[in-house]
Amino acid sequence: MSRPKVKLFAFIAGGLLVAAVLAGVVSNFAYSAPDGLDSVSREGCTFDENDEITGGECMAKTAREHEVGGPLADYAIKGIDNPVIATGLSGLIGVAITFAIGGGAFWLVRHRRPKDA
Amino acid sequence: MDTVAMHISNGIVGPGTSGVFAAIALAALAVCVLRGRRDLDDRLAPMAGLVAAFIFAVQMLNFWVLPGVSGHLLGGALAAMLVGPWIGALCVSIVLIVQALVFADGGVSAIGLNITNMAVIGTFLTYGVLTLLLKVLPRKPGAIAATAFVAAIVSVVGGASGFVLEYALGGEVGDISLGKAAGLMIGVHVLIGIGEGLITAATVLAVAKVRPDLVYALRGRALAPVAQESAA
Structure with missing residues (x-):
């Protein structure tokens, strides 16, 4: 068996650190325009400054309030007004x-192979 | 900005169609659990957890696609390349479920639609493309990057087409021109797919450099084992 240069634990820890920086810091520099699906869904409607539909026909017209909502809805944190902290912290929590x-789930359902050698 | 919705919201596609796709998604995930367990050992399990967490993080990073239109990683191609299609589909599904239940992103009623498009179509199309490409291309970094890039574009356009089909079957607004919506959806997602392709290629290459044994695509059945040369 080849011995990897980086141990699995170190690799996973490093990967999580990268994910944490991306979600916690870099996320604040994301382009805030609607994504592909969202912008196609909005095509044909007009919107006011609160993003409410004011007229026209578009897929987004029938969109309803989210069923759950919750304190982390829309990648923010209820009660934290600073958007940079709210976005970063919700990203880290995510x-x-x-x-x-x-x-946890993958660890529980993994198969256990008897150790070779 | 008022709401941050990246995935299909509640109320866009009717309950009948949403229910059918929830059943399809559930069946697909059940097969993935059964089939994926074979791959899932002490090494792949934490890797799969990391892939899910990484996809969650990168999905937050909307990039510029057109003026007023952003795109973000969907993750199906990345997951399929790193942990295989079965576990990969489960990774993307976990991200989508966390987003729907905790971050109000993607309707709970639409979860089957979102899982079908991004987790199931996204990973399995990728796996088909990468199996084909890695068969004909040399196993070199450039070829792996090119494979990741092409597979990512195909997976994103495939997922977008899934939405068009779902909307054709159960869209709640009657006056939508489906041809126009399909054209827009696919056109925008080709552009998003280029971004997805770049991110996927860079990430897969980075992992392949450090731990090639953690890149599922490199040890797929169609390929001879790689990176054994480091064995003394």
């Missing part, structure tokens, strides 16, 4: 939750 749920 990375932590996703790794905890994903990593």
Whole structure:
């Protein structure tokens, strides 16, 4: 067996650090315009400055309020007014939750192979 | 900015169609769990958790596509290349479920639509493309990057087409020109796919440099094992 240069634990920790910087810091520099799906959904409608539909026909017309909402809705944090801190912190929480749920679930269902050699 | 919605919202596609796709998504994920377990060992399990967390992070990074239009990573191609299609589809699904339940991004009623487009179509189209390309291309960094780039564009356009199909079947607004919507959706997503391709290629290359054994695409069945030369 070849011995990898970087240990798995170090690789995962380093990868999580990169994800944390991206979600916690770089996310504040993201382009805030609607994404591809959102802009196609809005095509044909007019919007006021509060982003409410004022007329026209578009896919977004029937969009309803999100079923759950919650304190982290829209990648912000309820009660934190500073958008930079709210976005960064919600991103960090998201990375932590996703790794905890994903990593935990995959660890639980992994198959255990008897150690070779 | 008022709302930050990256995925299909609640109320865009009717409940019947949404329900059908929820069933399709659930069945696909069940197959992925059963089939993916074979790949999932002590090494792949934490890697898959990292891939999910990384996709969550990079999805937040909307980049410029056109004036007034942004794009962001969907992640299907990255997941398929790093952890394979089965576990990859589960990684993207976990991201979408966390986003829908915790961040109010993507309707809960639309979760089956979003999983079908980004997790299922995204990863399996990628896997098809990369299996083909890696068969004909030499196993060199440039070829891996090119494969990641092309697979990412195909996966994003595939996911966008999934939405067009879902809207054709169950869209709630009657007066939408489907041809126009399809053209816009696919056109914009070719551009987003270029961004996705660059991110996917850079990430896969970075992982391949440090730990080639953690790139699933490099040890796919169609390929001879690589990076064994470091074995003394």
